[in-house]
Amino acid sequence: SQQGEEDPQALSIQEGENATMNCSYKTSINNLQWYRQNSGRGLVHLILIRSNEREKHSGRLRVTLDTSKKSSSLLITASRAADTASYFCATGVNNDMRFGAGTRLTVKP
């Protein structure tokens, strides 16, 4: 069964705008990761946030984690057409990791 659920399922924005994707999960976790997948290709790891962390940054990416609400968000600032991809959250629980179904982001030039 899937652990994380992304919201929205699809998001379309203009280049230069910010994109926010959310991930909710049901049980306590050790960490949460975000991956990007360009169409038909392998997933690429973006960022990992541990359960005792609340926010992490990497370039134009900002990830927050709220363990009390069992949710995380991924913010991409100043989006570019090249950010068009599917974004997946993956929750790490002990020695297990489960992926959500993803958010499809389209950035229009």
Place this chain on the structure above:
Amino acid sequence: DADVTQTPRNRITKTGKRIMLECSQTKGHDRMYWYRQDPGLGLRLIYYSFDVKDINKGEISDGYSVSRQAQAKFSLSLESAIPNQTALYFCATSGTGRADTQYFGPGTRLTVL
């Protein structure tokens, strides 16, 4: 050069055929995984291996088998392919546990007619 490679990249086969998908990695990782991706369902784990002598079933292992020939090689077999095994298949590796960062291959698109 890619750290995780998969062959073939595309495969079309017929119902009942046995096929093998291969994965090789140069990251020196002990842990390797096979996932299946279907539209709208994210990734589901088929099998994983923590070292050459360790093989474990994932969420959806029925109809699949694996072989860990070496630290760097992990193969997935479909003993008798059926149409609902049409999907995108990914191999991944990690240096430590399953809950840590995983590195994915480019995928194999399999079509079973």
